Amino acid sequence: MIEDTVRIKLNEMREELKGFDWNPLVEKEFAFDKQVELVIVRVLSTIPRLENYGEEFIRVCMHDAVSMKLMVFFRIPRTDRWKITLRERVIQIVDEAKEVVRCECGGLIYVQRGPYGRYEACTKCTRRMKIIPVEHSS
Numbered sequence: 001m002i003e004d005t006v007r008i009k010l011n012e013m014r015e016e017l018k019g020f021d022w023n024p025l026v027e028k029e030f031a032f033d034k035q036v037e038l039v040i041v042r043v044l045s046t047i048p049r050l051e052n053y054g055e056e057f058i059r060v061c062m063h064d065a066v067s068m069k070l071m072v073f074f075r076i077p078r079t080d081r082w083k084i085t086l087r088e089r090v091i092q093i094v095d096e097a098k099e100v101v102r103c104e105c106g107g108l109i110y111v112q113r114g115p116y117g118r119y120e121a122c123t124k125c126t127r128r129m130k131i132i133p134v135e136h137s138s
């Protein structure tokens with residue numbers, strides 16, 4: 001199904017991202033940052049221009065707060081549902097950001113996603129650990 005692309009205004013984005021600060025130092029995109037513990041949660045959106053046909057996503061990203069290395073990102077299509085999806089992804093990434101811990105090597109341990117599910121990974125060393133889903137008994 002092809003959905004129409006919604007043109008999102010900067011003010012609408014700002015409205016949705018309470019607790020985030022606009023970061024004017026990021027070039028070519030609108031960036032809104034929020035520091036959560038050891039990481040920066042950043043929401044990026046291309047500045048609307050007529051020629052921007054290829055850039056149809058908002059991105060919700062997690063960066064190392066010191067090195068600014070990109071750790072995780074989610075793409076949000078610019079459809080009618082963008083606000084709902086953005087809210088869900090921001091909550092999810094902020095929750096994950098709170099779980100990020102410092103590795104012995106100095107890197108950051110965070111949740112990654114692969115074809116076989118979620119695992120813990122370090123931004124610097126080769127540490128990998130599968131996350132076993134918790135069984136909920138009802």
Ligand SMILES: [Zn+2]
Nearest residue numbers: 103105122125
């Ligand atoms: Zn490490």
